[in-house]
Amino acid sequence: APPRLATCSGGRTTAHAACCKWFDVMDDIQANLFDGGECGEEMHESLRLTFHDAIGFSPALFRQGKFGGGGADGSIMHHADIETVFHANNGIDGIVEVQRPFAIKHGVSFGDFIQFAGAVGMSNCPGAPRLEFLAGRANFSLPSPDLLVPEPSDSVTSIIARMGDAGFSPAEIVDLLASHSTAAQDHVDPTIPGHPFDSTPGQFDSNFFIETLLKGDVIPGNGINVGEAMSPLQGEVRLQSDALLARDPRTACEWQSLITDQARLQSRFRAAMAKLATLGQVRSLLTDCSDVIPVPAALKKTPTLPAGKTMADIEAACKATPFPSLSADPGPPTSVAPVPPS
Numbered sequence: 165a166p167p168r169l170a171t172c173s174g175g176r177t178t179a180h181a182a183c184c185k186w187f188d189v190m191d192d193i194q195a196n197l198f199d200g201g202e203c204g205e206e207m208h209e210s211l212r213l214t215f216h217d218a219i220g221f222s223p224a225l226f227r228q229g230k231f232g233g234g235g236a237d238g239s240i241m242h243h244a245d246i247e248t249v250f251h252a253n254n255g256i257d258g259i260v261e262v263q264r265p266f267a268i269k270h271g272v273s274f275g276d277f278i279q280f281a282g283a284v285g286m287s288n289c290p291g292a293p294r295l296e297f298l299a300g301r302a303n304f305s306l307p308s309p310d311l312l313v314p315e316p317s318d319s320v321t322s323i324i325a326r327m328g329d330a331g332f333s334p335a336e337i338v339d340l341l342a343s344h345s346t347a348a349q350d351h352v353d354p355t356i357p358g359h360p361f362d363s364t365p366g367q368f369d370s371n372f373f374i375e376t377l378l379k380g381d382v383i384p385g386n387g388i389n390v391g392e393a394m395s396p397l398q399g400e401v402r403l404q405s406d407a408l409l410a411r412d413p414r415t416a417c418e419w420q421s422l423i424t425d426q427a428r429l430q431s432r433f434r435a436a437m438a439k440l441a442t443l444g445q446v447r448s449l450l451t452d453c454s455d456v457i458p459v460p461a462a463l464k465k466t467p468t469l470p471a472g473k474t475m476a477d478i479e480a481a482c483k484a485t486p487f488p489s490l491s492a493d494p495g496p497p498t499s500v501a502p503v504p505p506s
C-alpha cells in the first residue's frame with residue numbers, strides 16, 4: 165500500500181501527523197528569523213547554536229559520578245544565564261534570545277527548536293545536505309557543566325579528547341567542521357565582525373577545506389588574537405584550531421577527502437549532524453520529521469582555488485593520497501566581503 169501521509173497547512177504532507185506543526189514553525193522562522201530564507205548571519209549563528217547546546221554532554225563526567233550535561237536538550241536556552249557566560253559561548257547569547265520567543269510562541273521544546281532552526285537554516289545554503297530532524301525532546305534540562313565546548317586555542321589532542329568523550333571520531337570532527345563553510349567570526353577579533361572562515365559563507369561548499377590549507381600570510385584586523393592563525397585572503401579569518409586540524413596526521417586525510425567530492429561532503433556532514441543533534445537523547449523515542457526540512461539548492465560550480473593562488477600555495481598534509489589538482493578562479497586576488505550583520 166502507498167505510505168499514508170498526513171496533510172498539513174498549505175496542503176503540505178509529512179509521514180507523521182505529529183510533524184505538521186513544524187511546517188508552521190518553518191514558515192515563521194524562514195520569514196522572521198532567516199530574513200526570507202537566507203544563508204546569512206542568523207543562519208550561521210543558529211548552526212553554531214546547535215553545536216553549543218549539544219556538545220554539553222560528557223560520559224566521562226558521568227563515569228566520575230558527576231552530572232555530565234544533557235546534550236541536545238535546550239539547556240543553553242533554559243539556563244542561558246549560566247551557559248552563555250561560559251568563555252567558549254562568547255556571543256551566543258544574541259541568537260539564544262532571538263530564538264527563544266519563537267520556541268515559546270509555537271509551544272515546542274527549546275531542544276527541538278534549536279536543532280530545527282539549524283536544519284531549516286542549513287537548507288537555505290546552496291550545496292548543503294538536507295539534514296535530519298527528529299522531534300520530541302523534553303522541555304526540561306539542567307545546566308551543562310562548563311568547559312565542554314572546544315575553544316579555537318585548544319590543541320588537536322585536546323579537541324580529539326573532548327569530542328571523543330562525546331562520541332565523535334577524529335574524522336567526524338572534520339566532518340562537523342564543514343559547518344565552518346557557512347560561518348563567520350564576531351568575537352575572536354571583535355574589530356572585524358562578520359569576517360568569514362571561507363570566501364563563500366553563503367554556500368555549503370568545500371572552499372573552507374581548500375582555503376584552510378593555503379599558506380597563511382595575512383594578519384586581519386587588530387593582529388593575531390588568541391585562537392587565531394594567519395589567513396590566506398584579505399577579509400578572511402582562520403581559526404588556530406582549523407589551521408591545526410587541517411594539518412594534523414590524525415585529521416588531514418579526512419580534511420582533504422572532503423574537497424572534491426560534494427556528495428561525500430554532504431553525506432558525512434549529514435551523518436555527523438544527526439549524531440550531534442541527538443546527543444543525550446534516545447533516538448527511538450523521537451519522531452522523524454525530516455520530511456518537513458526543505459531540499460537545499462545544488463551548487464553551480466566545482467571546487468577551485470581562489471583567484472591569485474596557485475597549487476604551490478597549498479600546504480598539503482595527507483601523506484596517503486596526493487592533493488587534488490585544482491585550477492584557480494580568474495581575476496584579481498580574491499578579497500572576501502564581511503557577512504552583513506543582522
Ligand code: HEM
Nearest residue numbers: 208209211212215314315316340343347348349350351352
Ligand atoms: C573544534 C571544534 C570547534 C571550534 C574550536 C569552533 C570554534 C568557533 C569559533 C571561535 C567561532 C567564532 C565565534 C565568533 O567569534 O563569533 C566559530 C563560529 C562558528 N562555528 Fe565553530 N567551532 C568548532 C566546531 C563547530 C561545529 C561542530 C559547528 C556546527 C556543527 C560549528 C559551527 C559554527 C558556525 C556556524 C559558526 C559561525 C557563527 C556565525 O557566523 O555567527 N563549529 N566556531
Ligand SMILES: [Ca+2]
Nearest residue numbers: 345364367369
Ligand atoms: Ca562556503
Ligand SMILES: [Mn+2]
Nearest residue numbers: 209348349350
Ligand atoms: Mn556571527
